[in-house]
Amino acid sequence: MSQSVIFENVTKKYKMHYSNTDRIKDILLPNGYGEDFYALQNINFTAEKGDVIGVIGVNGAGKSTLSNLIAGIVPPTSGKIEVKGQSSLIAIAAGLNNQLTGRENIELKCLMLGFNKKEIRALMPEIIEFADIGKFIDQPVKKYSSGMKSRLGFAISVNIDPDVLVIDEALSVGDQTFTDKCLDKMNEFKEKGKTIFFISHSIGQVKKFCHKALWLEAGEVRAFGTIEEIVPQYEKFLKEFKKMSKEEQKNFKQLVLEKRSKLQEQESQTAEENTPKTKGVPDDKVAQLRQDRKERRKKNAYARIAKRTILVLALLVVVLGGAGFAVKSGGLFDGKTDNTKTAEPSQAHVQHQKxxxxxxxxxxxxxxxxxxxxxxxxxxxxxxxxxxxxxxxxxxxxxxxxxxxxxxxxxxxxxxxxxxxxxxxxxxxxYPKELKDDKVAKKLDKLIGFSPSLKEAIPMIGKQKGEKKPFDYTNYSFKDGHVNGFTINLRESSISDVKKVLGKPQLKQKDKFIYHGEKYEFILTTFKDGTINQLTVKKRPSL
Missing domain, CATH: 2.30.30.40 (SH3 Domains)
Known part of the structure; x- marks a missing residue:
């Protein structure tokens, strides 16, 4: 069997912005701006010609991002994707223009896929018949129900006869008759040896239609293999997942993805820069490779700076031109005193305060x-x-x-x-209750016997870099050239001993326990057996 889709260490990263200002900064700053969000991380798999692969995973696992990458709608941030032949994505309303009619959408999508007018006229009747939406074919798509959009999108995609078909929840809407009709068409594709990716939350449909399964969790491949191997594992996971509370489910689905992906991305970059690629390579060659990599990074940085400089200049021209026009038209402040009285607070503002x-x-x-x-x-x-x-x-x-x-x-x-x-x-x-810093420090010192004592170490916070006193087993953290905290490595006592003298921690999460003082946070991390690993003391954040 020949390979049809190959993913090699594919990662897709997005930037998360909190405001339009952040988006502008992302454009202008040389290294961009905003938090990195890894939708997919280090994805590796190979699909053979004729494979029918069910892509499974809870919401937020990265299934739709994967479908967009296979279909070529978005490029990967890093890694290599190879798709042999034409691919087509079927998703609810994917690629449909809401302002155009169904007929116009058929023509537009086919033109974008490289069909000429004659070929489109030949395909049109078959597509319209398969969609089976009656007179709505000549109505704007914005008036369609989700089921009608799915019908039209499916009809277009399957009748252009792609080599790789990606179906993203397209059968989750509409009636059973249409679903059966789609499954029959997909079975035709199976017989022709085409590669199909079937993304669905319906395990029954996946079992019925697919013979392989790709399980995504938190943007990573958790398992890839036959339906018989993977689906029972996934069903067991779902049972455990459904036992969670609503809040726990949301936290799992929404939160784990970025944290895990970001960590492993950093680890993979570190590994890339270290031994694997240079094993067995002469030292002079390794040095040359590293120098070449530095030069490439420098050139890319210069290119980004040049692009952003052009954008800044363009924005300045627009702003200055607009300001000049406003001054001429008297739209800007002209030096006259504003004698208007301060407006009374609105009723809405009063209600808001109440x-x-x-x-x-x-x-x-x-x-x-x-x-x-x-x-x-x-x-x-x-x-x-x-x-x-x-x-x-x-x-x-x-x-x-x-x-x-x-x-x-x-x-x-x-x-x-x-x-x-x-x-x-x-x-x-x-909202943790504040503890007295000196009392917390004194009790911890007495219990564990730190060297240095916290009485000696805490005054180092706030000192300039280079002025702090060095202590054994102590690592400092810095902010703006000043010490903002320190970590002491420990191998003594247990968290249960700490709880006896300080009480329950204000915040607790697995192996991390936080006690809030008036000025400082005391953070204890433990091993699995409850033995204390480290103590971190840092300034409480000021907002």
């Missing part, structure tokens, strides 16, 4: 994320668009709260230290 007062939320209230990670939403509901990610222990200032009756949840509008805004569920945050 609502905040009723919610008993003060501007100086700080909340800390108590779950492994959580989405920051654009609006106070679970279905709103996520605008960022928050991780365990991060601090946010609360502006106001709002109750969602439909979900029975309280939402908090928060800002971080960069003044980025969003909404988080109150169930994902905690």
């Amino acid at each position: 609502k905040n007062k009723a919610a008993n939320v003060k501007d100086d209230h700080i909340r800390y994320i108590k779950v492994p990670s959580a989405y920051i939403h654009a609006k106070p509901n679970m279905d709103s668009e996520p605008v960022g990610m928050a991780y365990f222990g991060q601090a946010y200032k609360v502006q106001k709260s709002q109750h969602d009756k439909s979900e029975g949840l309280d939402w908090l509008k928060v800002t971080d230290k960069k003044s980025r805004e969003g909404w988080v569920s109150s169930k994902t945050v905690a």
Whole structure:
């Protein structure tokens, strides 16, 4: 059997922006701006000609990103993708223009795929007959139901006879009659030896139609093999997943992806820069390879700077031109005194203030994320668009709260230290009671017997780099050239001993325990057996 689709170490990275300002910074700054979000990470698999592969995984696993990569809709960030022949993606409304009619969409999509007018006229009746949407074929697609969009998209894609067919949840809408019709058509493709990727949440359909399964979890390939091998493992996982609470499920689906992918991306880059590619290569050759890599990076950096400089100059021309026009037309401040009185606060503003007062939320209230990670939403509901990610222990200032009756949840509008805004569920945050720093330090010293003592080490926080006192087993962290914390490696005592003298930690997550002081955070990490591994002391974040 010949190979039809090959993925080699494929990673797809996106930038997460909190505002339009962040997007502009991403364009202008040489190294970009914004948090990296790895939708897929180090994907490796090979599909043979005639393979019918069911792509499975919970929401957010990276299935749709994978389908877009196979279809060539988006390029990979790194890695190599090889697709032999023409590929076609079938998804609800994929590639359809809402303003055009169904007939016009057929013509447009076929033209984009390289068909000429004569070939399109020959295909048109067959596509329209398969879609079976009646008079709606001459109505704008924006008036279609999701089932009708799926019918039209499926009809176009299967009748252009692609070599690789990617079906992304296209059979999840519509009636059973149409689903059966689609499955019959897909079976024809199987008999012709075409490669099919079938993305679906319906395990029954995957079992019935596919003979291989690709299981994605958190943007990575968890397993790839025959249906008999992979699906029972996935079904077992689903049973355990369904036992989780709603909040735990959302955290799993929404939060694990970036954290794991980002970590492993960094590890893979480190590995790439170290031994694997240079094993057995002479030292002078290794040095030359490293020098070449540095030169390539330097050239790429210069190219990015040049592009962004051109964009900045273009924006300046537009802004200055607009300002000149505004001055001429008297639209800008002309030096005249504004004698208008300050407007009275609006009724809406008064109501807003009353609502905040009723919610008993003060501007100086700080909340800390108590779950492994959580989405920051654009609006106070679970279905709103996520605008960022928050991780365990991060601090946010609360502006106001709002109750969602439909979900029975309280939402908090928060800002971080960069003044980025969003909404988080109150169930994902905690408001720890402050402890006395000196009491915490004294009790920890007495219990574990640090060397240095915390009484000696804590005063090093705030000192300039080079001025701090060096201690054995102590590593300092810096911010703006000053010490903002330190970590002491330990191999003594257990977290249960600490709890006896300090009480329960204000924040706890697996092997991490946080005690909040007035000025400092005391963070203990442990081994699996509960023995303390490290103590980190750092300044509490100021918002």
